Structure formats: C-alpha cells, structure tokens
Amino acid sequence: MKWWRVISVFILALLPVSLAAEELDMDEYLYGHVLDSYEWHITTIKGHPVSIPLPVIVRSKTTGWHVFSSKHLEEGEYEGFYLFHDPESHKERVMEHTPDGDVRPLDISITKNVAGLMFNSLVLVILILLGARWYRKHDAREEAPGGFSGLIEMLVMMVEDDIIKPCVGPDYKRYSPYLLTAFFFIFVNNLLGIVPFFPGGANITGNIAVTFALAMCTFLAVNLFGNKHYYKDIFWPDVPAFLKIFPLMPLIEIIGLFTKPFSLMVRLFANILAGHMMILGVVAVVFLTAELGAAMNAGLTVIAVLFGVFMDVLELLVAFLQAYIFTMLSSVFIGLSRQHSEKENE
Amino acid sequence: MSLITPEFGLLFWMTVIFAIVFFLLAKFGFPVITDMVRKRQERIDRSLKDAREIEARMGQMVEEHARMLDEARKEQAQILREATDTRNKILATAKDEAREEAAKILAEARTEIEAEKEAALRDVRKEVAVLSVSIAEKILRKELSEDKEQREYIDRMVEETVREQAQS
Numbered sequence: 001m002k003w004w005r006v007i008s009v010f011i012l013a014l015l016p017v018s019l020a021a022e023e024l025d026m027d028e029y030l031y032g033h034v035l036d037s038y039e040w041h042i043t044t045i046k047g048h049p050v051s052i053p054l055p056v057i058v059r060s061k062t063t064g065w066h067v068f069s070s071k072h073l074e075e076g077e078y079e080g081f082y083l084f085h086d087p088e089s090h091k092e093r094v095m096e097h098t099p100d101g102d103v104r105p106l107d108i109s110i111t112k113n114v115a116g117l118m119f120n121s122l123v124l125v126i127l128i129l130l131g132a133r134w135y136r137k138h139d140a141r142e143e144a145p146g147g148f149s150g151l152i153e154m155l156v157m158m159v160e161d162d163i164i165k166p167c168v169g170p171d172y173k174r175y176s177p178y179l180l181t182a183f184f185f186i187f188v189n190n191l192l193g194i195v196p197f198f199p200g201g202a203n204i205t206g207n208i209a210v211t212f213a214l215a216m217c218t219f220l221a222v223n224l225f226g227n228k229h230y231y232k233d234i235f236w237p238d239v240p241a242f243l244k245i246f247p248l249m250p251l252i253e254i255i256g257l258f259t260k261p262f263s264l265m266v267r268l269f270a271n272i273l274a275g276h277m278m279i280l281g282v283v284a285v286v287f288l289t290a291e292l293g294a295a296m297n298a299g300l301t302v303i304a305v306l307f308g309v310f311m312d313v314l315e316l317l318v319a320f321l322q323a324y325i326f327t328m329l330s331s332v333f334i335g336l337s338r339q340h341s342e343k344e345n346e
Numbered sequence: 347m348s349l350i351t352p353e354f355g356l357l358f359w360m361t362v363i364f365a366i367v368f369f370l371l372a373k374f375g376f377p378v379i380t381d382m383v384r385k386r387q388e389r390i391d392r393s394l395k396d397a398r399e400i401e402a403r404m405g406q407m408v409e410e411h412a413r414m415l416d417e418a419r420k421e422q423a424q425i426l427r428e429a430t431d432t433r434n435k436i437l438a439t440a441k442d443e444a445r446e447e448a449a450k451i452l453a454e455a456r457t458e459i460e461a462e463k464e465a466a467l468r469d470v471r472k473e474v475a476v477l478s479v480s481i482a483e484k485i486l487r488k489e490l491s492e493d494k495e496q497r498e499y500i501d502r503m504v505e506e507t508v509r510e511q512a513q514s
Contacts (some may be wrong), residue, residue: 035349036356057355089349107355114359121367128375140382141389156379176380177372185367209352213360217368273349 029284031090034203034276036113038070038083038092042198052198054115056081059106060096070109081105116202117189117210124188128152159183159327167331168338175334178221182214183327190272190319194279194312205322206272208265215265218330223257226337260333264326271322275315282308473511481507 032041040052053071058081060066072078073094084095084102096105110118131152134145145153164172164179189210192200204210234253236244243249285304289297484503 036353107353108358109355110359111353111356113356114363117356117360117363121363125367125370125375128371132375132378135378135382140386144386153379153383156376157383160380173380177376178368180376180380181368181371184371185364207352207356208350209356210360212352213357213364217364269350 026284026288027090030277030280033201033280034206034273035091036111036207038073038094038109038111040112040115040198040202052115054110054112056094056109057107058094058096058109060098061103061105062098066105113202113204113207113210116192116199116204119199120189120192120202120204121185123192124184127188128184131156155184156180163324163328164331167328168335171338172331174225175221175331178217179327179331179334182217182330183323186214186268186326187320187323190323191316193272193276194315194319203273203276205268206276208269211265211269214268214326215261218264218333219258219261221330222260222333222337225334227340229340230337260329264329268322268326271318275311275318279308279311279315282311477507477511 038056039054042050042052044050053069056066056068056070056073058066060080063080066079066081068078073081073083076082077097080097081094082097084093085091086093093104094107094109095102131149134149138145144150159180160172160176163183164176168175168179186205189204193202193204193206195201234257235250237249237253239249282304285307286297286301289300292300481504484507485500
C-alpha cells in the first residue's frame with residue numbers, strides 16, 4: 001500500500017502542470033527590470049501591480065510645461081500625453097498628441113532611475129558625511145576613529161592611497177575629491193542595484209545615460225586641466241619627419257581622446273547591465289520550468305537558487321571591481337594629462 | 347536600441363544629482379577625512395622620528411649618567427678621606443692647644459701662688475718688725491723704773507701689744 005502511494009506521487013510530479021495562469025513573457029520581464037520606467041513597480045499581488053507613481057515632467061512645444069503623476073498615464077491619455085510602448089526597444093515613452101502627428105515632448109520626468117539615483121545619492125551623502133562628522137568632534141592627530149567612521153576612513157584612504165596617489169602623480173590632491181566621489185557614487189549605486197527590492201534594484205549604473213555623464217566628467221577633468229606637454233603630444237608629437245608631413249599620430253591621438261571616456265562609459269554600463277540580466281535570467285529559470293512538472297521544477301529551482309546566490313556574490317565583487325576600475329582608469333587618464341615630458345624630468 | 351541610447355531626462359537629472367553630490371562630498375566629505383588622515387600621518391611620522399631621537403639621546407644620557415655616578419663616587423671617597431684627615435688634624439691641634447693652655451694655666455697659677463706666698467711672708471715680716479719695734483718702744487719707756495715694776499710693766503705691755511695685735 002505504501003509503495004503504491006509513493007509511486008503515484010512520483011508519477012504525478014512528473015506530469016506537466018499548466019496551473020500558471022499566463023506564460024512568462026521573457027522580453028517583458030527582462031527589459032521591464034533593466035530599463036527605466038515612469039513608475040516604480042514594486043511587486044504584483046494577485047494580479048494587481050503595486051507600484052509607486054512618480055512625477056512626469058514634460059514640456060510641450062505648444063502647451064508648455066506639464067507636471068502630473070504617472071498613474072494618470074496608466075489610465076490612458078492625460079492632458080494630451082500618452083504612454084507609448086515601443087515593441088522594438090521594449091521602452092515606454094511619453095508621447096504627445098498634436099495636430100501634426102505624435103511628437104516626443106521634452107521629457108525630464110522623475111523616472112524610476114532618477115528616483116533611485118536620488119535615493120542612492122542621499123544614502124551616499126549621508127554615509128560619507130556621517131563618516132566625516134567624527135573629525136569635527138575629535139582631534140584626528142591624537143586618535144583614530146573606530147567603528148563606522150573607521151570603516152569610511154579605511155575605504156577612502158584605500159581608494160586614495162592605492163588608486164589615486166600612484167595613478168595621478170604628484171598633484172593628486174586636486175583631483176582626489178572628484179575621483180573619490182566617482183568611486184563611491186559608482187560603488188553605492190552598484191551595490192544598491194543588486195538589492196532586489198524597493199528602494200534598491202534600480203538599474204542605475206547599468207544605464208548608458210548615467211555612465212555617459214560619469215565618463216563626461218572624467219573627460220572634462222582630463223582635458224580641461226591637461227598641461228602643455230599633454231596637448232603638444234596630441235597635436236605635435238615627437239615623431240619622425242615623414243609622420244609630421246602626414247599627421248597620422250595627431251589623428252590617432254584625437255580619436256584616442258574620445259575613445260578613452262567612451263570605453264569608461266561602455267565598460268561600466270555593460271558590466272552592470274550584464275550582471276542584472278544574468279541574475280534575472282537565473283531567477284527566471286524558476287518560473288520557466290514550472291510547466292515541466294513539479295519534480296523538474298523543484299530540481300531546477302534548487303539549482304537556480306544556488307546559481308542565483310553565486311551570481312549575487314559575483315555581482316558584489318563586480319560592483320566593487322567596476323567602481324575600482326572606473327576610478328583607476330580615470331586616475332590614469334588624468335595622470336597622463338599631468339605628466340611632464342621626459343626631457344623636463346631630466 | 348534604447349538600451350544604448352541615453353535618455354535626455356535621465357542624463358539631465360544625473361548631471362544635476364552628480365553635481366550636487368560632488369559639491370557636498372568635495373566640500374564637506376572627502377577633504378575632511380583625507381586632510382585629517384594626512385595630518386595624523388605627518389604626526390605619526392614626526393612622533394616616530396622624535397622617538398628615535400629621544401632613544402639616541404637616552405642612550406647618551408645613560409652613559410653620561412653612569413660616568414657622572416662614577417665621578418661622584420670618586421669625589422665622595424676623596425671628600426671622605428679629606429674630611430677624616432681634617433678631623434684628625436683638628437683633633438691633634440686641639441689636643442696640643444689644650445695641653446699648652448693647661449701648661450700655661452698651671453705655670454701662671456704657680457707664679458701667682460709664689461707671688462702670694464712672697465707677699466704673705468713680706469706681710470709677716472713687716473708685722474713682726476712693727477711688733478718688735480712697738481715692744482721695744484714700750485720696754486724702753488719703763489727702763490728706768492724698778493725692776494719689779496719694770497717687769498710688770500713689760501708684761502703689761504706685751505699683753506697690751508698682743509691684744510692690739512689680736513684686735514688689728
């Protein structure tokens with residue numbers, strides 16, 4: 001009697017179940033998590049999405065500024081604006097109905113990423129200022145901070161001593177605040193991006209606009225304060241005469257001027273985006289295998305969870321590593337723009 | 347395509363937020379920490395250097411101290427020796443002086459006694475002379491009267507004289 005029961009349960013477990021009401025739309029699931037949106041979707045309870053509406057700020061060429069909550073867009077058109085889902089890019093955009101057809105208004109809405117960026121930045125500022133507060137009350141020459149301030153000091157000094165000082169060179173103090181800000185900004189945003197629930201989880205450093213702005217800052221820091229030698233090396237390098245007649249080197253150097261920050265932008269963006277995609281993909285295994293039967297699903301779920309833990313830990317490493325690499329390469333580029341020629345050094 | 351095309355809205359907010367974060371942290375955050383740590387570093391370096399100097403100086407001082415102690419001990423011994431000598435000398439001198447003084451006092455006393463004796467003898471002699479003269483005078487006053495009377499008289503005289511003598 002007993003073995004009969006066991007076998008029947010086993011057979012039942014092998015049967016495919018189609019209890020899941022709807023099939024998982026993989027594209028919607030992936031892009032919905034890594035792309036920006038006008039509202040902050042937190043979870044779905046019994047088919048009802050729970051999300052925080054965020055302000056939509058748009059400027060129409062004809063009717064001027066409009067500020068309204070994103071929940072109006074869910075209901076359809078509002079004040080002439082509607083939400084357009086681009087099936088090709090899976091991106092949603094606010095569009096405006098005009099007599100000349102539908103146009104894209106100037107859009108500076110507080111989207112999910114902007115809100116996440118604000119929250120993470122607030123966290124970052126509070127963390128660093130809390131760490132710095134200790135020094136106002138104590139004489140740092142007499143004692144060293146412990147606990148939280150000690151941790152912040154250790155991180156700050158690790159970045160400054162290991163990355164900034166050796167890479168930038170003698171006048172590193174001038175660039176140290178920017179490079180430290182870049183490091184901690186990327187680090188905090190990376191870390192909070194891994195947190196899977198509100199208010200973390202926004203794919204901020206995996207968004208090209210954010211990394212573009214960061215790379216732009218490094219580009220400006222490199223090129224605004226480059227010294228004479230740096231620009232001479234770009235436009236009139238010490239090369240044999242035939243290369244001066246045909247200015248190949250300046251051409252390459254000028255392209256290099258832009259490829260350096262471009263590589264910074266793409267590296268950070270691609271690494272973080274890929275990390276998010278991988279974790280999402282691993283988690284999706286749990287839902288995709290539901291129709292293969294309980295036993296299959298259970299087995300793969302265990303594997304997916306184990307692999308998800310591995311991916312999360314790997315992402316922790318990547319979060320630190322990418323912040324480290326961005327800061328180090330920025331420091332190296334700045335250092336190169338501050339270098340003196342070998343002749344001057346001699 | 348949208349994955350790799352930056353949205354203007356997010357770029358705008360990112361620039362604003364990053365500028366604010368950079369301003370706050372570059373003004374109140376990182377320089378405070380790095381400056382303080384640098385100051386502490388300098389202080390530690392200086393303290394280490396000072397400690398090394400002090401250690402060297404301590405070594406010198408220990409040597410000097412030992413040398414001084416040695417010197418002091420020698421000096422002490424010498425002083426003690428000198429003091430003993432001086433004491434002995436003083437004692438000897440004092441003894442000599444005392445002896446001399448005693449001898450002198452004795453001599454003086456002796457001469458004084460001698461002189462006193464002389465004076466006493468002189469007084470006695472003078473007294474005896476005066477006595478003899480007065481007796482002789484009284485004897486001579488009654489020389490010419492009777493023998494008996496004379497004798498009585500002399501006796502009386504002697505008696506008188508003795509009484510006088512006793513009285514004076």
